[in-house]
Amino acid sequence: MSSLQGKIAVVTGGNSGIGYASAAKLKANGATVIITGRSEERVTKAANELGVLGIVADVTSLSATDNLVEKVKSLHGNVDILFVNAGIFTPAPIGQITEEVYDTQFGINVKGAIFTVEKFLPILNDGASVINLSSINAYTGMPNTAIYAATKAALNSFTRTAATELASRKIRVNAVNPGPVETPIFAKTGMPEEQLNGFAAAMQERIPLKRIGKPEDIANLVAFLASDEASFITGGEYNVDGGMNINPLLS
Ligand SMILES: NC(=O)c1ccc[n+]([C@@H]2O[C@H](COP(=O)([O-])OP(=O)(O)OC[C@H]3O[C@@H](n4cnc5c(N)ncnc54)[C@H](OP(=O)(O)O)[C@@H]3O)[C@@H](O)[C@H]2O)c1
Numbered sequence: 245m246s247s248l249q250g251k252i253a254v255v256t257g258g259n260s261g262i263g264y265a266s267a268a269k270l271k272a273n274g275a276t277v278i279i280t281g282r283s284e285e286r287v288t289k290a291a292n293e294l295g296v297l298g299i300v301a302d303v304t305s306l307s308a309t310d311n312l313v314e315k316v317k318s319l320h321g322n323v324d325i326l327f328v329n330a331g332i333f334t335p336a337p338i339g340q341i342t343e344e345v346y347d348t349q350f351g352i353n354v355k356g357a358i359f360t361v362e363k364f365l366p367i368l369n370d371g372a373s374v375i376n377l378s379s380i381n382a383y384t385g386m387p388n389t390a391i392y393a394a395t396k397a398a399l400n401s402f403t404r405t406a407a408t409e410l411a412s413r414k415i416r417v418n419a420v421n422p423g424p425v426e427t428p429i430f431a432k433t434g435m436p437e438e439q440l441n442g443f444a445a446a447m448q449e450r451i452p453l454k455r456i457g458k459p460e461d462i463a464n465l466v467a468f469l470a471s472d473e474a475s476f477i478t479g480g481e482y483n484v485d486g487g488m489n490i491n492p493l494l495s
Contacts, residue, residue, distance in 0.1 A: 251275045254277075254279075255278070255327040256303060257331065263327070269467045276320065280303075280312060299316070303360055304356055323367055324372050327375050332432070333430070334433065335388035335389060336391065373471075373474065375419070376417070376418070378400050380485050380489045384491075418479070418481070419480070420469070423486055424485075451485070452490060453487055454486070456486075469482075
């Protein structure tokens with residue numbers, strides 16, 4: 245396993261799902277990890293379980309992000325790994341897209357992500373790794389996901405430009421595109437359990453490897469992209485989706 249010994253890692257939305265598993269993996273590989281999230285209770289619980297520092301910071305608040313950066317700077321100086329993971333999924337069919345559906349998803353998934361990078365930039369070490377958590381939805385026409393998919397397409401576009409601009413500081417910027425991964429994100433949509441199970445079964449059927457992803461599947465790639473072993477990799481996007489994005493016509 246690649247060593248992240250001596251590296252400082254910040255994981256936004258690290259109290260749950262993919263962020264939680266990634267924080268655990270980064271720590272297991274030797275990094276000092278700070279997780280964030282928007283609820284004091286959830287962040288504290290997860291931080292205690294993981295044995296890492298937890299800081300409450302809502303990515304939609306630029307002043308909260310400023311405070312987060314200040315705290316991290318005062319405790320650890322500079323940052324080597326920034327995992328921009330916090331995100332939400334609010335399905336809505338076209339024709340029922342409200343301003344709130346648009347604003348909350350773009351506010352967290354795009355504005356929140358971009359200003360996380362923007363605000364951390366002054367304390368990122370040269371050679372740091374920024375990993376943006378996107379989705380294969382950026383490339384798919386899955387019903388009810390027009391706004392969510394657009395947020396992830398925007399994030400991937402931002403990733404490419406950031407990779408070019410930050411290369412002069414040897415800061416690498418990559419995006420990870422998961423397929424469906426078993427996390428609380430789906431239950432947070434308010435869909436009844438029966439509908440969620442049907443949704444999961446239908447998606448699993450479309451995945452060539454015939455299983456839903458685990459948060460650890462994503463964490464493994466995050467840890468690799470964070471490491472010096474990935475030192476020639478920037479501006480890329482990597483699907484971790486059991487082959488779903490191949491969109492096989494027959495299986
Ligand atoms: N699960 C999937 O199938 C899947 C597939 C592709 C991409 N993704 C992406 O993966 C990322 C992580 O999602 P997940 O599946 O692990 O879901 P999750 O378990 O719901 O985790 C999302 C994390 O982001 C945090 N968060 C949400 N809004 C925030 C805000 N305004 N400020 C700070 N933190 C915030 C959540 O905190 P709370 O506890 O307060 O909600 C939680 O810690 C998201 O960007 C999502 O779009 C997920």
